Amino acid sequence: MRIVSAQQLEEWLGNGRVLEKDGRGPKVVALNDGHFLKIFHTRRHPLLARLQPAARRFSCNAGQLAQRGIRTPQVIETFWLDRQSGLSGCLYHPLPGISVEQLYRQTPQQIDELLPALADFIRHLHERGVYFRSLHLGNIIRMPDGQFGLIDILDLRCRQGALSAWQVRRNLAHLRRYLERRKLTDFPLDALYELYRHPAHSQASSTVLTASSKSK
Known part of the structure; x- marks a missing residue:
């Protein structure tokens, strides 16, 4: 990976729009050309960070998801921002759309229509060996x-076969804890679990919802 100069980084930060940051600084920056800059701050020992740069792992994960037919940001380039400390970054094409959390906060009454497709998507991930912590x-x-x-x-692993029942339970439990932390405990998670466990029910629900929407 090439080393990005301090001047280039300053230009990106100065002209871009910071979308996400923490106490260590900007994490995601929208650039003027439509690309996103992602900065991977790390708490790992610098030696480990240099041996396994986060930007490269992010790029590899994106490639593995693409091979499985799962849409994700397209990485353009990975690079070092400070190789000595293990600080890496990448440029990527962002994925168009809006997060399910944003959709739920904006129009919670419409989430029931999305549940069958959302359950199918999560099951699709698990069947293709994607464990996304x-x-x-x-x-x-x-x-x-x-x-x-x-x-x-970044926090993702892909395996050859489908996830085990234990991994599925752990992954779904993480989703419940996230909703609790975000104070979204009214999200119909139990209904999502039921649709996940019963694909035929999920497909039937989707068909009913589609027919209902067409009749309006």
Whole structure:
């Protein structure tokens, strides 16, 4: 990976719009050319961060998701921002759409229509061996064509076969804890679980909802 100069980074930060940051600084920046800059702050030892740069893991995860037919940001380039400390970054094409969490906060009464498709999407991930420890409503994007995709995919592992029952339970439990932290305990999570466990029910619900929407 090339090393980005301090001047280039300053230019990106100065001209871009910071979308996400924490106590360590900007994390995601929207650039004027439509690309996003993602900065991977790390608490790992610098040696480990240099051996396994977060930007490269992010890019590899994006590639593995694409191979499985799962939409995610398209990485353009990975680079070092400070190789000595292990600070890396990347440029990527953002995934168009809005997060499921944003949709729910804006129009909670419409979430029931999305539940069958959302359950199918999560099941699709698990059947294709995607274990996303940070799976939550803020990282699932509803795109303009009605499909779902994933963002913020650093904390993700892909395996050859489907996830085990234990991994599925752990992943779904993480989703429940996330809703509790975000004070979204009124989200119909139990209904989502039921649709996840019974695909035929999910498809039937989707058909009923589609027919209902067409009749209006």
